[in-house]
Amino acid sequence: MTQAIRSSPKPFTPDDYANRMARVVDDAAEAGLDGLIVTPGPDLVWLTGYRPTAITERLTMLVLTAREMPTMLVPALERPDAAAAAGAPGLRLVDWADGSDPYQVASGLLRFDGRYGVSDSTWSAHLLGLQKALPRTGYSSLSECLPMLRAVKDxxxxxxxxxxxxxxxxxxxxxxxxxxxxxxxxxxxxxxxxxxxxxxxxxxxxxxxxxxxxxxxxxxxxxxxxxxxxxxxxxxxxxxxxxxxxxxxxxxxxxxxxxxxxxxxxxxxxxxxxxxxxxxxxxxxxxxxxxxxxxxxxxxxxxxxxxxxxxxxxxxxxxxxxxxxxxxxxxxxxxxxxxxxxxxxxxxxxxxxxxxxxxxxxxxxxxxxxxxxxxxxx
Known part of the structure; x- marks a missing residue:
């Protein structure tokens, strides 16, 4: 069997992820947004290094704003995995338990009338849940409001x-x-x-x-x-x-x-x-x-x-x-x-x-x- 001869690149560090999150917060502000909401998918991996073992109906949501430190809402049973992510040292973790309303918990992380960019991979059920909890908020897909989010590579x-x-x-x-x-x-x-x-x-x-x-x-x-x-x-x-x-x-x-x-x-x-x-x-x-x-x-x-x-x-x-x-x-x-x-x-x-x-x-x-x-x- 042919084997490649290669050396592995250095892992991304917590500082790498922190710098990415800080940069996109600035980009969001320039775009007139109050912040970003990022759910499981490529944007979340790129920003935090966290890839949930399974994308389920349970809400996982990274919130990035200029006013607060980066915060990720996770199901309680998945908190240990989220805490082990490469970008976790720069994150505040908030969890919610089965049987509670995750959208009510999420509403405490957002402005009641804020405008947010939302990752394209967000389930419609989650977005509708946020809209129900915070009816005066507005949302735009990241591909529309920040299309170059990940475009420039380091x-x-x-x-x-x-x-x-x-x-x-x-x-x-x-x-x-x-x-x-x-x-x-x-x-x-x-x-x-x-x-x-x-x-x-x-x-x-x-x-x-x-x-x-x-x-x-x-x-x-x-x-x-x-x-x-x-x-x-x-x-x-x-x-x-x-x-x-x-x-x-x-x-x-x-x-x-x-x-x-x-x-x-x-x-x-x-x-x-x-x-x-x-x-x-x-x-x-x-x-x-x-x-x-x-x-x-x-x-x-x-x-x-x-x-x-x-x-x-x-x-x-x-x-x-x-x-x-x-x-x-x-x-x-x-x-x-x-x-x-x-x-x-x-x-x-x-x-x-x-x-x-x-x-x-x-x-x-x-x-x-x-x-x-x-x-x-x-």
Whole structure:
């Protein structure tokens, strides 16, 4: 079994989490909010290091305001786990017992007429419970009021994303050596999942194997189609390593590809390269999309590029910033996102090339570095 050779990054410290909480309190104030309400999900993990063993109907809620110290409301039976979280030294814990009303307890942590940003993962039942207890409060989703909450990564986060990207690259370096022709898509997908784990991923989130006409579906789930000689195969795979995501795509040809496949692949490669070269601080997100889309449109395939050019990545594989028309957010150093243009010809084949990129002080830096030329496999 292939094993990755790697060193683990230093754990995040209580100070790291305290600094994040302090920063987002400032961001909330600038957005005109009285505070933030964060329930179990990626925002809570990022802010506190706490991931409840199970997201249940019991209310867990982090409250961040400028007036009070960070406070997390937890079910009494889960208090020991919350107290053990990496960010717990900077938190005041308040618990509630089964049989009591958690929303009444929560109401003591909020202004009766306050306006709060609420994490997107909040259950509607919990939000309705808060509204019932405090009918004059107002709420906005964090993706609406603070969309860039986790978008700018620090050096420790980028180190984790870099390691995840290198592991995904190593996976591609191995998968091209397996046989494709005559095997089911799900068999190649299983190989990808195994290799991601071999190279250090603790979680595999997706292994797209789109062969032949299935490659024209960007999110095709690997099925029992038998891969044939002459197929192109879209390989899109990733997951979490050290809690941070990987996501890369390469398109391979099974046997010598015909001229059309080579031509389409070259258009996508040029679009991906040009979009990468356009990355720099201050450039609007939508400009990266425009650069890639213009090249594909000029080649006559604009109608076959059917998704955004990219998405942010961090503790989840899809998060802001989104690289698409209408997102005018300027790029900032530390932002990390995918660049993944594609062309999809229904009933025939698809091509996509994807790298994760981080914004430096001057330009962009790829976190995926496998060849972007069309690779021929057996």
């Amino acid at each position: 050096d420790s986060e980028i180190a984790r994303l870099t390691a995840a990207g290198a592991a995904a690259d190593a996976t591609f370096g191995e998968i091209v050596n397996v046989r494709f022709a005559g095997r089911h898509e799900y068999e190649v997908a299983a190989d990808l999942a195994r290799l991601l784990r071999d190279f250090g991923h603790e979680q595999v989130d997706f292994t797209v194997v789109g062969s032949g006409p299935n490659g024209a579906n960007p999110h095709h789930e690997a099925d029992d189609r038998v891969i044939e000689k002459g197929d192109t195969v879209v390989l899109d795979f990733g997951g979490l390593m050290y809690g941070y995501g990987s996501d890369t795509t390469r398109t391979v040809a099974v046997g010598e590809p015909d001229a059309e496949v080579r031509a389409v692949h070259e258009v996508v490669r040029q679009a991906q390269q040009a979009a990468f070269e356009a990355v720099a601080p201050g450039v609007p997100c939508e400009e990266i999309d425009r650069v890639a889309r213009t090249i594909i449109t000029d080649a006559g395939y604009g109608g076959q590029f059917i998704h955004r050019t990219g998405h942010g990545i961090g503790v989840t594989t899809h998060e802001p910033p989104y690289i698409v028309d209408g997102v005018r957010q300027p790029l900032k150093p530390g932002m990390c996102f995918s660049i993944e243009p594609g062309i999809y010809l229904p009933g025939r084949f698809g091509v996509r090339i994807e790298d994760i990129v981080t914004v430096t002080q001057e330009s962009g830096l790829r976190l995926n570095n496998t060849p972007r030329d069309l690779h021929v496999v057996e």
